[in-house]
Every structure is written in structure tokens, then in C-alpha cells.
Amino acid sequence: MKKRIRTFLGALAISVMMAVSGMSVYAEEDVPYDTYNYNYWEDIVKTPAAYTPDGNVSGEDVGTTAFKEPQDLCVSDAGEVYVADTGNNRIVVMDNKMTKVNRIIDTFTRDGKEDHFNAPYGVCVSENNQLYVADSNNARIVVMTPEGEFIKLVNEPKSEILEDDFAFIPLKVTVDYADRIYVISKGAFEGILLFESDGVFSGYFGTIPVKISVWDKFWRRFASKEERSNTQLYIPTEFTGIDVDSGGFIYASNIDSDGKQAVRRLNPQGKDVIQKGENGNVGGDIRIGLYGDYSGPSEIVDVVYRDKGKYSLLDRKRGRIFTYDKEGNLLYIFGGIGLQKGTFQTPAAIEAIEDEILVLDAGRNTILKFKETNYGNLINEAVGLRFDGDETKAIELWKQVLELDENNELANSGIGKAYLTAGDNEKAMHYFELGMNKKYYSIAYKRYRNQILADNLGWILSIVIVLIIGGVIFKRIWNKKKGKKREEGLL
Amino acid sequence: MIKKQLSKDKWKFMLYTISHPADGYYEIRHREKGSPIIAVLLVILFSVVWSINRISAGFIVNDIDPRDVNSISELITVLLFFFLICVSNWSITCLMDGKGRLKDIMIAIGYSTLPATVCILIGTLLSQFVSKDEAAFYTMICGIGIAYTLFMMLVGVMTVHNFTLGKTIITILLTVVAMLLIIFVVLLIVDLVNQVYSFLWSIYQELMFRA
Numbered sequence: 001m002k003k004r005i006r007t008f009l010g011a012l013a014i015s016v017m018m019a020v021s022g023m024s025v026y027a028e029e030d031v032p033y034d035t036y037n038y039n040y041w042e043d044i045v046k047t048p049a050a051y052t053p054d055g056n057v058s059g060e061d062v063g064t065t066a067f068k069e070p071q072d073l074c075v076s077d078a079g080e081v082y083v084a085d086t087g088n089n090r091i092v093v094m095d096n097k098m099t100k101v102n103r104i105i106d107t108f109t110r111d112g113k114e115d116h117f118n119a120p121y122g123v124c125v126s127e128n129n130q131l132y133v134a135d136s137n138n139a140r141i142v143v144m145t146p147e148g149e150f151i152k153l154v155n156e157p158k159s160e161i162l163e164d165d166f167a168f169i170p171l172k173v174t175v176d177y178a179d180r181i182y183v184i185s186k187g188a189f190e191g192i193l194l195f196e197s198d199g200v201f202s203g204y205f206g207t208i209p210v211k212i213s214v215w216d217k218f219w220r221r222f223a224s225k226e227e228r229s230n231t232q233l234y235i236p237t238e239f240t241g242i243d244v245d246s247g248g249f250i251y252a253s254n255i256d257s258d259g260k261q262a263v264r265r266l267n268p269q270g271k272d273v274i275q276k277g278e279n280g281n282v283g284g285d286i287r288i289g290l291y292g293d294y295s296g297p298s299e300i301v302d303v304v305y306r307d308k309g310k311y312s313l314l315d316r317k318r319g320r321i322f323t324y325d326k327e328g329n330l331l332y333i334f335g336g337i338g339l340q341k342g343t344f345q346t347p348a349a350i351e352a353i354e355d356e357i358l359v360l361d362a363g364r365n366t367i368l369k370f371k372e373t374n375y376g377n378l379i380n381e382a383v384g385l386r387f388d389g390d391e392t393k394a395i396e397l398w399k400q401v402l403e404l405d406e407n408n409e410l411a412n413s414g415i416g417k418a419y420l421t422a423g424d425n426e427k428a429m430h431y432f433e434l435g436m437n438k439k440y441y442s443i444a445y446k447r448y449r450n451q452i453l454a455d456n457l458g459w460i461l462s463i464v465i466v467l468i469i470g471g472v473i474f475k476r477i478w479n480k481k482k483g484k485k486r487e488e489g490l491l
Numbered sequence: 492m493i494k495k496q497l498s499k500d501k502w503k504f505m506l507y508t509i510s511h512p513a514d515g516y517y518e519i520r521h522r523e524k525g526s527p528i529i530a531v532l533l534v535i536l537f538s539v540v541w542s543i544n545r546i547s548a549g550f551i552v553n554d555i556d557p558r559d560v561n562s563i564s565e566l567i568t569v570l571l572f573f574f575l576i577c578v579s580n581w582s583i584t585c586l587m588d589g590k591g592r593l594k595d596i597m598i599a600i601g602y603s604t605l606p607a608t609v610c611i612l613i614g615t616l617l618s619q620f621v622s623k624d625e626a627a628f629y630t631m632i633c634g635i636g637i638a639y640t641l642f643m644m645l646v647g648v649m650t651v652h653n654f655t656l657g658k659t660i661i662t663i664l665l666t667v668v669a670m671l672l673i674i675f676v677v678l679l680i681v682d683l684v685n686q687v688y689s690f691l692w693s694i695y696q697e698l699m700f701r702a
Contacts, residue, residue, distance in 0.1 A: 438551055441550060445622050
């Protein structure tokens with residue numbers, strides 16, 4: 001009897017566990033947006049969700065008045081979250097978990113007088129723990145301590161390389177480890193404005209080259225002077241968002257009308273050194289509609305550098321968040337525009353706290369939180385190991401990814417690379433083929449072929465010798481026969 | 492009749508034509524040495540090899556999603572395209588004093604597909620054993636085959652019609668125009684027939700409902 005009860009209880013426990021786990025799986029997949037990726041042929045492939053909505057934070061939630069069109073978000077090394085509450089002319093500082101307001105910076109004392117922000121658009125906390133505010137309508141960058149005590153101003157730049165009617169309207173700001181200040185100013189399509197740590201303007205940085213198509217050139221040839229002056233000017237697009245990694249490389253996003261490259265990784269000389277994946281695309285969506293409400297290429301408004309070479313782009317057109325690894329492979333896509341929980345109205349800025357992604361919605365005046373799922377975590381971990389050069393350790397993680405997403409090309413390639421390093425060329429080839437990785441397949445195949453040739457060299461050589469001897473003998477017999485026939489007058 | 496068209500001599504002469512295009516096509520035009528049935532068979536063979544290449548060329552050189560390949564529809568497309576080329580070339584050359592009959596044009600085009608067929612087949616076999624830096628060999632072999640095929644088509648059309656090179660090129664350009672015209676007319680007719688059909692069908696339905 002006791003035994004029976006025990007089995008009954010066991011069965012009950014198992015069924016409850018199954019129900020719970022089934023429910024949690026369901027909840028994990030029950031996201032209000034599409035989660036997908038692109039395969040080798042650039043077809044859309046549905047994937048499990050890498051991130052799920054994890055609530056949202058409004059001004060009231062953290063114990064202050066509502067945000068008004070907030071435009072930027074920044075997480076300091078200490079873990080505090082800074083929001084540029086543009087419409088309310090203030091900076092709101094929240095704690096790490098975003099449950100309460102630590103302080104609100106709306107006034108500061110400069111030269112003994114009280115001073116205010118006017119539409120602070122961008123905010124950034126440097127590695128040296130100083131707060132930089134892009135005070136857009138006052139045309140200045142305000143540098144302060146994180147507590148809100150004034151340190152200095154960076155004023156409108158004066159230089160002969162600037163045009164006479166140049167207006168300094170700083171929108172986004174970031175600071176590298178050497179306290180150089182990178183500013184995106186409205187309408188400054190020549191590039192990012194770079195200031196030295198003492199606030200002196202040193203020049204433009206990372207200009208986007210202008211693209212003129214052959215077709216445009218062709219038409220310009222036939223256009224009259226008047227027509228030419230009436231056509232659109234060929235000016236580069238402006239940068240929209242900016243971030244910096246620990247090595248001092250600047251990640252800057254822009255709206256690319258071709259949808260090919262919406263982010264640049266700029267080295268200290270301002271040269272673009274971004275790596276692109278197999279399809280050469282770091283511009284968000286690849287398959288796009290040509291007409292209708294959601295047509296056209298992605299409009300990337302912000303970029304955040306995350307750890308281990310990963311960076312995420314925020315698209316305001318379809319509300320997607322694209323995450324790439326250092327090599328430019330698209331890791332996962334999630335997010336969408338809508339009215340449901342976990343979707344955006346006007347996404348404006350993106351930030352990351354460890355494994356959590358924060359998106360600032362200027363339309364809803366809230367911050368949306370996203371937490372990584374098991375699937376997202378596995379990919380993040382595996383990419384991290386690859387970044388560190390421990391690819392062989394990533395094999396277990398990639399195998400778990402395959403259990404969730406059978407056709408994940410990145411996972412298959414990852415496993416292939418591990419086998420290649422381990423010397424198992426045949427298995428490596430198998431996985432590279434599944435991962436559509438031709439470059440590495442070729443390497444594995446070459447090794448495999450050499451191995452087979454080396455193993456069977458004896459056989460191959462003896463077959464070749466037999467063939468040669470056989471050929472010679474056959475030819476002799478053939479010639480003799482022909483000769484006979486010729487003698488008989490048959491040919 | 493069919494037996495005669497497929498006789499050993501005809502096959503042998505086909506091979507002779509591959510190696511001696513100008514002479515071969517001349518004999519085909521004037522001494523009845525060619526066979527249109529063999530020509531059609533060669534086109535079918537070409538289509539089959541083409542599909543084989545698309546499905547099972549080696550992973551390194553193959554950029555085609557195998558799920559997109561339908562060998563039956565490819566066969567139909569290739570055959571239709573073959574007949575379209577032949578008919579439009581024939582209709583153009585008829586007006587331009589071409590000496591070739593439809594039969595000769597079919598043979599000229601059909602026979603000349605053989606080099607491409609053979610080379611693509613060899614390339615497909617070879618592609619199973621190449622790495623990425625050796626993939627150029629595959630491209631080269633297929634390229635040679637296709638180039639020889641195009642050359643043979645040019646020589647074939649030139650010889651069977653007894654044209655000069657310049658006139659041949661002009662007729663080929665006109666052939667393309669004729670092909671587009673034929674496609675246009677066919678689409679027009681298909682649309683018209685559809686409309687007539689639906690008109691009759693609605694009359695029939697109306698009558699049935701009222702009766």
C-alpha cells in the first residue's frame with residue numbers, strides 16, 4: 001500500500017513538474033513580437049525567442065513624475081541608470097534594479113549662479129565617473145559629477161573647418177577611456193564632432209562616404225544646370241546613436257537608405273573597421289517589403305556595445321533589436337512595434353545591464369526591460385567563449401542551442417570548428433555543411449582529402465601502375481589487330 | 492523512319508559535327524546527315540545534366556538552395572525555350588534569305604548543346620572533390636563547355652543559312668526580338684482565351700440557374 005502511494009505521489013509530482021515546465025516553455029515562447037533570423041539564402045527562419053519582455057518602468061513606477069519624451073539612456077559602471085528626460089529638462093538617476101529614483105538632476109550651480117538644462121537630449125557616464133549631458137537647446141555639453149555637481153562646460157566649437165552657419169545642437173554624446181568627447185550634432189552630416197578632454201574641438205570624426213549610383217551619374221550627365229540644382233543634394237546621412245567599447249572603438253549607428261550598413265566601428269583615427277558576416281550586411285532586416293506601412297530598410301536609431309564583441313541595434317521602423325557578434329554574424333532578432341506589453345511606439349535608445357536589455361520608448365515615456373531566455377543565454381555564452389578564443393569549450397553550448405533551434409547555422413559552424421580543432425575532419429565537414437560555412441568546410445575537406453590520400457597511397461599508386469601497364473599492353477594488342485585488318489583490306 | 496533518324500551513322504556524324512562544326516553543319520544542310528530527333532534528345536540530356544548540376548554539384552561551388560530545384564519544370568522550360576529559339580530564328584531567317592529549314596535550325600541548336608552538357612557533367616563530378624581555392628577549375632571547365640556551345644550555335648546558324656558572320660549576328664539579335672514578340676502574343680492569346688472561357692462559363696451558369 002505504501003509503495004502504491006509513493007508511486008502515485010511520484011507520478012503526481014512528475015505530472016505537476018511537466019505541467020509547470022510546459023507552461024514555462026509556453027510563456028517563454030509567448031512573446032508579442034516575431035523572433036527570427038536569416039539563413040544562408042537570406043530567407044527568414046523563425047527561431048525561439050532570445051529575449052522576452054520583463055516589465056516596463058515609467059516615471060511614476062520609480063517614484064517621480066512621468067517622463068516626457070525621454071531621448072537617451074545610459075548605465076554607469078556603478079550600475080546606476082541615467083535617463084535624459086528631455087521634455088522635463090532633467091536627468092533622472094535610478095538604481096540598478098530600476099525600482100526607485102536615486103536622485104533627479106535638474107539644476108546645477110555654475111559660477112555661483114543657478115543654471116538649468118534646456119532639452120537635454122543625450123546622456124553618458126564616462127569610465128572616469130563623470131556625467132556628460134548633451135544640453136541640446138543650450139548648445140553645450142555639461143560635464144558634472146554623478147551627483148550633479150558642475151565641473152565644466154564644453155561650448156559650441158569654433159574652427160575654420162566648420163561652416164559659417166553651423167549650429168551646435170548636441171544630440172548624443174559619448175566619452176572614451178581618455179575622456180575624449182564624441183558628439184553627434186543635429187545636421188552635422190560631416191561626421192561626429194570630436195573634442196579633446198579639455199573641451200577643445202579637434203575635428204570631424206568618421207565621416208560616412210557619399211554614395212552616388214552609376215544610374216544617378218548617368219542622369220546627371222544629361223541634366224541641365226538648373227535641373228541639377230533642383231535635384232537632391234548628395235549628402236551623407238547623419239549618425240543617430242553612439243557608444244564606445246572598452247578599447248576606445250566608437251560604435252556609431254546611422255540610417256542607411258540601402259539597408260546594408262547601419263553601424264560603423266570607428267578606430268581612433270575615425271576609420272570604419274567593422275567586420276561584416278558572410279552576407280556583408282550589418283544593416284538590420286535583409287528581407288524587406290517594398291510598399292505599405294512597414295516597408296523599406298530598417299531605420300537604426302541607436303547602438304549599444306555589449307560585452308564580448310557583441311552589439312545591438314535598435315530599429316525604429318519595425319521596432320526590432322538586431323544583435324551581431326564581432327564578426328558581423330546576426331545572432332538573434334526580437335522586438336516589434338505595437339500596443340501590447342513588450343512592444344514599442346517610438347523606440348529612442350537602447351542600453352544593456354549585464355544580460356538585460358533596456359529600451360527607452362519616447363512615445364510611451366517608459367523604459368522596457370527584456371531578459372534573456374535560455375536560448376539567448378546559450379548563444380551569448382557561446383559567442384563569448386568564441387570571442388575569448390575558447391571555441392572548443394563552446395561545443396556543449398552550441399549543441400544545446402541546436403536542441404532548441406535545429407537549423408541554427410552559427411551553432412552548426414561552431415560545433416564544426418570545435419571538431420576541426422580536435423582533428424575530426426569528417427564530423428567537422430558534416431557540421432560545416434549544415435552551417436553553410438563554405439570557407440571552413442573547404443579547410444576541413446582539404447585536411448580530410450589529404451588524410452585519405454596519405455592513408456591509401458600504396459593502393460592508389462599500385463592502381464595507377466597497373467593502369468599504365470595495362471594501357472600499354474592494350475594499345476599493342478589493338479595496334480596489332482588494326483594492322484591485321486589493314487593487311488586484310490578491311491579498313 | 493525513326494529508326495533511320497536514330498541510326499548509328501547519324502550518331503557518329505553528330506560527334507563529327509562537334510569536332511568539325513563548319514563542315515558538319517554544311518553536310519547536315521545539304522546531304523541530310525543530321526537528325527532532329529537526336530537534337531531534341533540532346534536538349535533533353537542537357538536539361539537533365541543542368542538539373543543534376545544544380546542539385547548535386549559539390550557543396551563548395553553550389554550556391555543553390557536544393558529545395559528550389561524542380562527538374563521536371565526545368566525540363567519543360569528548357570524544351571519550350573529550345574523550340575521558341577528555333578521557331579523565332581526560323582521566322583526571322585525566312586525573311587532574310589536564310590537557306591536553313593526548321594529541321595536544320597533544330598539540329599544546329601540541339602547538337603551544339605553537347606559540349607556544355609559534357610563539360611557541366613565533368614564539372615559536377617569534379618566539384619565533389621575540390622576545395623575552395625580549386626573551385627576555379629570547376630568554373631573553368633563549365634565555362635569552356637558553355638563557350639564552345641555558344642561558338643557552335645553561332646557557326647551552326649551561320650552555316651545552315653549560308654550567312655556571313657555580320658548577318659548572323661544581326662539575325663541573332665532579331666531572333667531575340669522575335670522571341671519576345673512570340674511570348675507577348677502567346678500571353679495575349681492565353682489571356683483572351685481565359686476571358687472567352689469565363690464569359691461562356693458565366694452564360695452557362697446563368698442558363699442553368701434560370702432553367
